[in-house]
Amino acid sequence: MRIAVYPGSFDPVTYGHIDVLERATDIFDNVIVTIARNSSKTPLFSTDQRVALLQESVSHLENVEVDTFEGLIVDYARKRQAVALVRGLRAVSDFEYEFQMALMNRKLDSDIATVFLMPHERFTYLNSSIVRELARHRTDVSDFVPECVREALVAHFGQTKPEHT
Secondary structure: OOEEEEEEOOOOOOHHHHHHHHHHHHHOOEEEEEEEOOOOOOOOOOHHHHHHHHHHHOOOOOOEEEEEEOOOHHHHHHHOOOOEEEEEOOOHHHHHHHHHHHHHHHHHOOOOEEEEEOOOHHHOOOOHHHHHHHHHOOOOOOOOOOHHHHHHHHHHHOOOOOOOO
């Protein structure tokens, strides 16, 4: 059984995240999507809300589990007997940070590989920060996130503004 861990904050989960996850499920027997619990950050959605949104957003994938972790991702992956960490690369700007993290993780545990997956090109510009900013300005985000996430963003920020005609 080849298990991979796909870590992130997923605040909120986007179609880009889901695209990377779907690619990972084609490669690994099981993929654990795990949400980082970091007390130094103040996410838009609580950990429990992000877990619920992720579970609903990936319910169509049978070989996916949603979990949370705190601490080093390598320690979590080792505990879950994972062979790989999955990371999405949207653009060259992501590469330097992700490359450094992959090398450090390899130093900490050389048995856990880092696998970089690129989302479909229609998602290369998409990230959670952009989605939060659009939602904050009450712009429709339905092209970028699953319906349950759009509804949670509307509940948090308010209804979207009507489009100009």
